[in-house]
Amino acid sequence: MPNFFFWNTAGKPVEKLISAAAESHDVDLFLLAECSIDTRVLIRSLNSRGSGYRRLRSSLCRRITILTRYSSDYIRPFDEGERYSISRVKMPAREEILLVSAHLPSKLEFSDASQAQECARLARLIIAAEESVGHQRTLFMGDINVNPFEAGVVGAGALHAVMTKNTAARNSRTIQGEDYRFFYNPMWSHFGDGRSDAPPGTYYYEKAEHVMYFWNIFDQVLLRPALAGSFRHEDLAVLTHIGSESLLSPNGRPNKEVSDHLPLLLRLNF
């Protein structure tokens, strides 16, 4: 099964960790946000053990770096912009999927309402791509800088991503005569400290104000119902270690010297 790895690297020189992740998690495709590592340095590090990774040169999105060890014939960018990338992924003996990634404006840049509008815009771009290619086998992996419970993610006119497969399996719902297709958002299961082997979120933020979540899940995997059926919870992880190196500080929060975001690892059969 293909392994997908998403990480907002926060502009840090983490090429050795990315290389270690490739080896320890058998990663087939990397999606990196805020990656400022020189491509040659990154590729050299990744291929130091002869793995054959390459940057997807046909992708022009500046904010998302795509690296893969698959043939570039299998992954064709389809619609991109400064902050988003939508690619058609067609591998032998597998049905085509749409692979979407994005790095949307942060809460420092945009208000909650504006962030919701950005999510709605991304949702429209995804729907337009789905209409063009004629299927809805869509996987999203990216940093949308809003939590799964916020309007930009749950809103019908936005990403419309819900917390259970059962709800998403309805494919769409009708509001005021208009149909809105669902995403399934498995990230809901990754909140809090209920599991000893997993962090409470992907991003930590604290400020002396009244409403504060402390742990957030801005980095998310979303699946259309057509792909959600083959998704298994044990195949999605928020990583706290890569190899033997911890990505956390002694206080249990993401180590900002490495990145203030934790990476996502997804194994998906499609």
Added chain:
Amino acid sequence: MTDIPNLWPEGVRETTPMITPNAIFKRQASALADRTDGVLQGTVTRRVHEDGDFVYSFKITSTTLDYSYELFLAWHKPILLYPVTCSFQSRVTRCGNQEELLEWLRGVFSSDETKRVIDSLLAQINE
């Protein structure tokens, strides 16, 4: 009965010629095809935002590669064509009239970022 006068001025139909942002974007979209012998095209889509604004997305498209790249966004109030607010590479610029919009577009089209996108697409097409 007293006649009610027509209060509208004689020259009410004599308006200052104004080109809409939509017309300017569409002209520039087709101009890209002219400049590249049809290898690259510009596409403009317009939608109505929830608050009523008209929002435009300008994409550079290659039918050969089956690929589109969104170069910039612009929006304005539905009745007032100007000012039009434009966003390119996360920089937001307010163009108060068509001259300012044309000047902004000239800067976008001759920018390093646009050159990067076009050069890369042409290189892939010529592979």
